[in-house]
Amino acid sequence: LTMxxxxxxxxxxxxxxxxxxxxxxxxxxVSKLAKKxxxxxxAVDYSDLILPDALIAGAKNYLDWLCPAVARHEGGITxxxxxxxxxxxxxxxxxxLSKWQVAxxxxxxxxxxxxxxxxxxxxxxxxxxxxxIDGGEDFNQVDKTLGWQYEHARxxxxxxxLSVTEIKRRFDMLEDEESHHFFDKKTxxxxxxxxxxxxxxxxxxRGTLMHSIMQHIxxxxxxxxxxxxxxxxxxxxxEMILPEHADQVDISGIVAFFQSSLGQRLCxxxxxxxxxxxxxxxxxxxxxDEMTGSGEDVFxxxxxxxxxxxxxxxxxxxxxxxxxxxxAELAERYAVQLNLYAEAVERIYKQPVKEKYLYVFSTKxxxxx
Numbered sequence: 001l002t003m004x005x006x007x008x009x010x011x012x013x014x015x016x017x018x019x020x021x022x023x024x025x026x027x028x029x030v031s032k033l034a035k036k037x038x039x040x041x042x043a044v045d046y047s048d049l050i051l052p053d054a055l056i057a058g059a060k061n062y063l064d065w066l067c068p069a070v071a072r073h074e075g076g077i078t079x080x081x082x083x084x085x086x087x088x089x090x091x092x093x094x095x096x097l098s099k100w101q102v103a104x105x106x107x108x109x110x111x112x113x114x115x116x117x118x119x120x121x122x123x124x125x126x127x128x129x130x131x132x133i134d135g136g137e138d139f140n141q142v143d144k145t146l147g148w149q150y151e152h153a154r155x156x157x158x159x160x161x162l163s164v165t166e167i168k169r170r171f172d173m174l175e176d177e178e179s180h181h182f183f184d185k186k187t188x189x190x191x192x193x194x195x196x197x198x199x200x201x202x203x204x205x206r207g208t209l210m211h212s213i214m215q216h217i218x219x220x221x222x223x224x225x226x227x228x229x230x231x232x233x234x235x236x237x238x239e240m241i242l243p244e245h246a247d248q249v250d251i252s253g254i255v256a257f258f259q260s261s262l263g264q265r266l267c268x269x270x271x272x273x274x275x276x277x278x279x280x281x282x283x284x285x286x287x288x289d290e291m292t293g294s295g296e297d298v299f300x301x302x303x304x305x306x307x308x309x310x311x312x313x314x315x316x317x318x319x320x321x322x323x324x325x326x327x328a329e330l331a332e333r334y335a336v337q338l339n340l341y342a343e344a345v346e347r348i349y350k351q352p353v354k355e356k357y358l359y360v361f362s363t364k365x366x367x368x369x
Contacts, residue, residue: 003057013062028063033104037082040067044085049092069093075100158284158291164302164340201248207321209245210361211305213254214319215275216240219267223258225251253361262357262366266317269308276304278344304341313354316342320360330358331367338369 017024030036043051051068059065070076071083072093079102080087087094126133150156201209217223217231232246257263266272284291284298306317318338320330342353358367 006057006059009062010056010065013065026066028061028066030063034082036063036067037071037079038085040064041071041080041083041085043068044072044080044087045091046072047092070100070102073098073100076102078102078104158288158296159298162287162298162300164300164337201245203321203323206248209241209249210253210321211275211319212241213249214305217254219272223255223263223267225255228254250361253364256364257359257361257366260359260364260366262317262359265310265315266306266308269310269315271309273307274305276307278302278304278341278348280344280347300340300344302337302341302344304345307345310354313352314345314349316345316353316356318356318358320358321362322360323362324360326363328367330360331369334358335369 043055046052055068056065067076067079071079072091073096074094075098077087082104123133213232213235216235217228221227221231228251232241232249232251235241236243236246258267279299279301281297282300284294284296287298304316305319308315308317316338318334318341320334322330324330338356338358342356345351345353356369358369359365360367
């Protein structure tokens, strides 16, 4: 080949090599490999990055360009072993970051591979022609693998955690729609503050406000009308509640509660827990028929409005700001919620809950469940 022809071939090789994006596989054949390996390794310790001009000009094929370069690289150890040549640690390509792997196959190895390919050739023909193939002994295993189904598919998508309020809402759904799908979540989004200020409190916001007041009110302070007003003003000063919200508080409902026998028992108790958070694990099948027999548990979380201790047991109290004509309406509606509260308390404190109450601010009544 003339030098011009070799230069063009070198350019073509360069273009081909630089098209690879992730991996480059080069295949070539050579006779008398040991002798050729010695020739390729002549420039192993050449100090310049680029191979000598004479070596490049004397190439007979692409391997004569590629192999001398690879032999200088750390990954060319297979070629160097064939040539039995030494390799210095400070050669031009010893620190190169590219990764090379050289594999050498003898004719006998290629014949064995060809025989294996001959066995599979009919299968390849069938595949190309979109025709059925004989699965042989592996068919059952392949069928089992492709037909595998996740054993616990029915619990996929089920939440691992629920609030007691959410469970209560699901039971309401069951009664209204005869539905057992308790785990479809619905998010309640509070209105922006500027809307709250301009049009008054929604039912949910009113409930949040009353619960905050009952959490922070001083049980040993003045619980008459004037005393409640003073405590509300103090909460505003401490930024517990907003001034415009304090003006909308039903003070008479709070006073009526503390004048009731239940409210007085709460104040007399030596130990009162307010806004008491709890969590426990319960079988998921209790809340979703689809989970029956699954053996899975669901993490239950809730907050108890008030829990106070008396000599013969615990008393559970939940405040409600719902607008109702008859307080008894709420007893059945919230039975599931309070029963879960009681179950959690008895597990945690190892004491019985002797009484459970709803206090309804709108009717100023305490309802025992």
